[in-house]
Amino acid sequence: MPDPRFLQIHTLTSYTGALLNRDDSGLAKRLTYGGALRTRVSSQCLKRHWRTAEDPHALHAIDGAEAAFRSRDLVTKLVLGSLEPEDVAKAIEPAFQKAVYGDKATTKQGRQTLLFGNREIAWLRAEAERLVREAAGDPKAAATAATQWGKDFKKNIAAMREGVALPGGLTAALFGRMVTSDTSANITAPVHVAHAFTVHAEESESDYFTAVDDLSEDEPGADTIQETELTSGLFYGYVVVDLPCLMENLGPAAVDLAGAVLHNLVHLIAEVSPGAKLGSTAPYGRASLMLLEAGDRQPRSLAEAFRTPCDPDMAAATDALKKHLCALDRAYATGEARRMLSLSDAVFDGAEAGTLKEIADWAAALPGRLV
Structure with missing residues (x-):
């Protein structure tokens, strides 16, 4: 054979x-x-x-x-959910929504339903926690830092994905993934x-x-x-x-x-x-x-x-x-x-x-x- x-x-x-x-x-x-x-x-x-x-x-x-989740609410529920203080978490949310879902992510209806793996979500959560911690309770400082963070998002998450196995979870590894806001995140099925x-x-x-x-x-x-x-x-x-x-x-x-x-x-x-x-x-x-x-x-x-x-x-x-x-x-x-x-x-x-x-x-x- x-x-x-x-x-x-x-x-x-x-x-x-x-x-x-x-x-x-x-x-x-x-x-x-x-x-x-x-x-x-x-x-x-x-x-x-x-x-x-x-x-x-x-x-x-x-x-x-590795698990994965398909949703328009990945940032809201899995990345920023329960993050304190709440006002600082809300200040960085627009930058995270735009980074993950693209320029049309200002509303839930404007977002693509995306599939992200546990390891990608864990990395995003860690980044959010870092920005909130460094802002020391200042929402304006957090928003400014998050905007700057967003400029390097694609480069940084690409490096993370290259360094771990199954970044998009087993689901993406088997059945593929298309991310219109970041073609480098696409996975062939x-x-x-x-x-x-x-x-x-x-x-x-x-x-x-x-x-x-x-x-x-x-x-x-x-x-x-x-x-x-x-x-x-x-x-x-x-x-x-x-x-x-x-x-x-x-x-x-x-x-x-x-x-x-x-x-x-x-x-x-x-x-x-x-x-x-x-x-x-x-x-x-x-x-x-x-x-x-x-x-x-x-x-x-x-x-x-x-x-x-x-x-x-x-x-x-x-x-x-x-x-x-x-x-x-x-x-x-x-x-x-x-x-x-x-x-x-x-x-x-x-x-x-x-x-x-x-x-x-x-x-x-x-x-x-x-x-």
């Missing part, structure tokens, strides 16, 4: 009578593909559930992981996530429901009458991990940390479900099929297998996936190494079958091949 540059993860996962991901009107998100309307789960939705999962394989539980979509035409219904007023004297006592949308479907999911980029983002402990990240990410993709309306639909599912591929050539989605909608069952979807993969192998012969998990007896060319733990362990060993 060539040294692996990319890990590709393909999944087929089924959900029944759920509302996994809603649009601004409260309806299921959709995608038109191959002339047929499909139910969709956005990549943003998928990534958030994997990032925040409270799970035995949670990303934040990995040894060496090594984990690329496609929108998941049903391999068949959408299956949806409008669910009419009522809420009964237990204290009503009327019969039947319906207090609320509403409708919601429910969908069912077999979803194709696709994730790519750029391994050299991942190791660069993770820093000095890259090999061990990258292995742990890949191990847990494979588990999360297979086992953690997106979904709203948990109490009324229990939208929990696990991948019925997971195919991992490692290789050194540009990745390619297998979504084309479902451009023509297949029958809404696992056997039809698996056959379509195998047929398309075989065609790609014949035409391109890129030689990816493969491992797979399947709830059926499906067999893919060159793919050794195993349990979820076994294929996750295989993925975890890939970074070691790059050193």
